[in-house]
Amino acid sequence: xxxxxxSGNKAIAQAAFDAGCDCYFSYPITPQTAIGEYLSEIMPKAxxxxxxxxxxxxxxxxxxxxxxxxxxxxxxxxSCAISLMQEGLAYAVGDELPxxxxxxxxxxxxxxxxxxxxxxxxxxxxxxxNGDYRILVLAPSTVQECVxxxxxxxxxxQKYRNPVIVLSDxxxxxxxxxxxxxxxPYPEIDNSNWALTGAKGRTPRKIRSLEINEEKHNQNIQxxxxxxxxxxKAEVLYEEHNVEDxxxxxxxxGTMGRNIKAAMNLGRKYGIKIGTxxxxxxxxxxxxxxxxxxxxxxxxxxxxxxxxQMIKDVQIAINGKAQVKHIGRPAGAWLDETExxxxxxxxxxxxxxxxx
Amino acid sequence: MEQSIIxxxxxxxxxxxxxxxxxxxxxxNDKQVTWYPCYGAEMRGGAVNCEIVVSDTEVTSVHKxxxxxxxxxxxxxxxxxxxxxKSGGIVIANATLIxxxxxxxxxxxxxxxxxxxARELGSxxxxxxxxxxxxxxxxxxxxxxxxxxxxxxxxxxxxxxLNYKVLDAGIKxxxxxxxx
Numbered sequence: 001x002x003x004x005x006x007s008g009n010k011a012i013a014q015a016a017f018d019a020g021c022d023c024y025f026s027y028p029i030t031p032q033t034a035i036g037e038y039l040s041e042i043m044p045k046a047x048x049x050x051x052x053x054x055x056x057x058x059x060x061x062x063x064x065x066x067x068x069x070x071x072x073x074x075x076x077x078x079s080c081a082i083s084l085m086q087e088g089l090a091y092a093v094g095d096e097l098p099x100x101x102x103x104x105x106x107x108x109x110x111x112x113x114x115x116x117x118x119x120x121x122x123x124x125x126x127x128x129x130n131g132d133y134r135i136l137v138l139a140p141s142t143v144q145e146c147v148x149x150x151x152x153x154x155x156x157x158q159k160y161r162n163p164v165i166v167l168s169d170x171x172x173x174x175x176x177x178x179x180x181x182x183x184x185p186y187p188e189i190d191n192s193n194w195a196l197t198g199a200k201g202r203t204p205r206k207i208r209s210l211e212i213n214e215e216k217h218n219q220n221i222q223x224x225x226x227x228x229x230x231x232x233k234a235e236v237l238y239e240e241h242n243v244e245d246x247x248x249x250x251x252x253x254g255t256m257g258r259n260i261k262a263a264m265n266l267g268r269k270y271g272i273k274i275g276t277x278x279x280x281x282x283x284x285x286x287x288x289x290x291x292x293x294x295x296x297x298x299x300x301x302x303x304x305x306x307x308x309q310m311i312k313d314v315q316i317a318i319n320g321k322a323q324v325k326h327i328g329r330p331a332g333a334w335l336d337e338t339e340x341x342x343x344x345x346x347x348x349x350x351x352x353x354x355x356x
Numbered sequence: 357m358e359q360s361i362i363x364x365x366x367x368x369x370x371x372x373x374x375x376x377x378x379x380x381x382x383x384x385n386d387k388q389v390t391w392y393p394c395y396g397a398e399m400r401g402g403a404v405n406c407e408i409v410v411s412d413t414e415v416t417s418v419h420k421x422x423x424x425x426x427x428x429x430x431x432x433x434x435x436x437x438x439x440x441x442k443s444g445g446i447v448i449a450n451a452t453l454i455x456x457x458x459x460x461x462x463x464x465x466x467x468x469x470x471x472x473x474a475r476e477l478g479s480x481x482x483x484x485x486x487x488x489x490x491x492x493x494x495x496x497x498x499x500x501x502x503x504x505x506x507x508x509x510x511x512x513x514x515x516x517x518l519n520y521k522v523l524d525a526g527i528k529x530x531x532x533x534x535x536x
Contacts, residue, residue, distance in 0.1 A: 005380050005391070175418055176376065176391040178383045255418070262416035336421045 003178035008146045008168055011179050012076070012102055013038035015150035019184045021100070022071040023049030025062035027081065030114045031170035032104035035076045056081040060088030060101075067097040068207050070195025072154055076102035078170075079120055080111055083128060089163055090129025093224065094209025096194075098157035098164075100150070105169040107331035116170030117331040118254060121309035124167045125282045132221055134228045136164040136235070137282040141257040143177035149280070155186035156235065160227050161194075167282065169305070171334065172255045228284070237280035238289060242268070246275030247352070248299040248344050251290075251314055253279050256303050256334065263340035271356035274344060282310070290317035297322060299347050303335055304328040323347070357412055359497060360420045363487070364394075364405035364437055365429025365450075370484030373510060374427075375406035378488060380506035381498045382410045390418045403432055410497045425495065427487045428454060429470065438463075448490050450483065466490060468529045474522050482515075482522040489526015500527060 006014070013035045016024070024039045036052065043050035049066065053059035059075045066073035077085065082103050092099055105120045107113040124137045136156050138149040146168065153164040196205060211217040239257070242264060243249060250260035257278035267274040277293065279286050294300070300322055302311040308326040315324050327335060327343045345353050361378070365371045375391050382389040387410050394405040407423070409415045426441050427448045428434035434447070434454050441447055443462040452471035468490060474483040485507075492500050500523070507519050 003383060005376070005383050005389075171392065171418065174393060176379060177415070178389065258415075259417040261414075265416065333421075334417070334419050336417055336419070338421065 003180050005176050005178050006143060007034060007174055007176045008140070008143045008172040009034035009104065009174065010038045011143045011146040012150050012166065012168065014181060015147040016074050016100065016102075016154070017042055017046070018181060019151050019154040020072050020188075021048070021074050021154065023051075023063070023066040023073045024075065025049075025051045025053050025059040025066070025073070026075045026077060027053050027056050027059055029078045029081045031106055031116065031173050032076050032078050032102065032168075034173070035102060035104075056084040057088070060085040060092075063099045063101075064088060064092050064095065064097055067092070067099045068095070068196050070191045070197060072098075072100075072158070074100040074102065076104065078104045079106045079108050079117075079123075082120065082123060086128035087130075089127060089135065090131055090133060091209055092163045093129070093133040093135065094131065095207050096161040096224075097207070098161050100153045100157055101163060101165045102150070103165050103167050104173045105167065113331055114170070115331040116173075116255075116305070116334075118169055118256060118305040118328075119307075119309070119330060120167070121253070121282065121304070121306060124165045125285075125313070133224065134162075134231075134283055136160070136162060136231060136284075137167050138164065138237075139167045139254040139280060139282050140172065141254050141278065143172070143175070143179045145280075146172065147179050147181060151184050151186065154184075155189075158189040158191070160231060162227060167254060169255055232284040235281055236284050236286050236288070238286040239278045239280060240289075240293075241276045242273075243275035243277065243293055243297070245273050246297050247273040248301065248348055249275045249277050249293060249297050250301050250303060250340060250344065251277045251279075251310070252303045253282060253310055256305060259335060259337060260303055260340060262337035263344065266337045267341050267344060272341075272344065272348070272353075274341075279310075282313075285313050285317065287313075287317040290314060291319065291321070294318040294321040300324045301340070301343055301347060302326050303340055305334055306330060358415070359410050359425070359495065360423045361408045361410070361425040361427065361491070361495070362405055362423045362437055362440065363408070363427040363429070363484075364403065364433030366432075367402065367404045368481070369429045370481060371404045371429065372406050374484035374488055375408055377503065377506045377510050378491070378498065379408050379410075380509050381502040382408070384502040384505055385498055387411065387497055388413060388415045390415045392418050403436070405433060405437070425491065427491065429483060429487065430454065446494060448487055450487070466494075466530065468526075470526075473525050473529065477522050477525055478518050479522075482519055485519045485522040486526035486529065489523045489528075490530035492523075493527060493530045
């Protein structure tokens with residue numbers, strides 16, 4: 001199959017189209033506007049829905065409306081504008097609606113800055129909406145993964161009837177890399193037993209997050225958490241390298257996952273036994289595997305372009321079995337391999353550095 | 357083996373499209389490649405640059421602290437990015453707009469009249485292709501055939517002939533500095 005040199009943003013847009021996205025609603029914001037721009041060209045031509053909404057609050061609610069009818073619906077946005085969608089996300093979870101949200105992170109808080117960042121890990125993974133809820137979060141690190149994980153996002157959202165976030169960032173969104181546009185590899189999921197398609201000839205249905213009955217309410221929330229338990233069993237994804245003999249393991253998600261690999265390659269040249277671990281699903285988080293790794297390796301560095309967000313999940317997974325240190329900064333030049341390697345050397349200690 | 361290239365200049369000098377053409381030519385040679393544009397307020401009429409990383413194996417980090425090759429199309433970018441060039445690296449500089457100077461002794465300078473060459477052949481806007489012609493002579497990851505193929509993939513039909521011509525002129529200019 002031939003490869004195309006394409007940006008992460010456009011790759012996500014094309015992959016969503018290939019996954020059968022019926023409707024796309026969004027409001028432009030840097031650095032993800034190229035997604036909407038790309039879809040504005042191809043969606044109407046294919047007879048599918050494209051609306052440049054009047055606000056992000058409108059776009060997430062349009063997505064909810066479309067999803068309730070059984071359509072595959074998506075929106076995309078960035079940081080401060082995704083803050084505006086938090087109420088909608090909580091409703092979508094409560095309504096058990098499948099939808100895909102592409103989050104292309106820039107710096108924050110507030111209006112922040114248009115430079116790439118990873119400061120919305122917490123926003124995506126723990127969320128800002130109300131209630132007991134979780135959202136599946138997939139974090140690509142290459143343009144090819146932008147394609148593959150966007151496909152997966154549509155599938156998982158339908159499979160679990162839950163929103164899925166693809167967590168990209170401004171660097172991955174704007175950089176180009178060769179990618180293959182494979183056919184949507186997942187089965188279509190039947191939604192005829194819940195979608196609102198007109199009640200003629202059948203019992204009317206309701207989609208709502210409100211339940212005025214204590215017992216039923218608690219049952220509904222338990223049902224959500226049964227789904228999350230199922231996700232934790234079946235959907236965890238991660239990428240690891242050289243962990244078998246590692247004296248230190250570098251952990252990062254998304255684009256930073258590339259830089260820890262560069263640091264590992266550089267360190268291994270000097271005989272420093274570095275391994276890397278990159279969670280691909282941020283929820284469900286690869287707790288079990290990290291815990292296993294901490295049985296053997298006693299030093300972990302979490303590298304993030306933020307002030308320390310994923311580190312909390314790594315610490316929970318490792319549960320005191322190993323030393324965990326965060327390195328990062330809020331935005332600007334990304335931590336490069338020499339900086340990461342220097343931190344690894346400091347953590348390993350002078351004696352170790354002298355012995356290799 | 358991995359190599360990184362920064363192309364920098366004014367908006368309008370074809371900095372980003374030269375990078376995209378180069379990156380496509382690497383892809384046509386079955387290399388792994390990333391192209392990353394400079395992002396910020398600079399994009400509005402001022403300085404612009406892009407960074408290309410090419411490798412035989414997977415490209416890891418995209419945004420490097422140091423670069424192997426710098427193509428500087430104006431004085432501003434020469435001054436801004438010279439310090440990013442690795443010791444032993446190469447600087448291709450547009451002598452039409454940059455006064456010849458050699459502030460560092462550990463890099464190799466190739467000063468050529470890039471903008472003038474493009475202007476004489478029909479359009480100053482094609483200066484970017486002169487610089488790619490020069491680069492094709494010193495970079496082992498690509499060749500003139502795949503750059504021409506990449507031009508076909510990226511540029512509209514009506515300006516392709518001009519760009520081939522300017523590219524060839526760039527190769528000629530740099531025949532003194534062959535691939536090592």
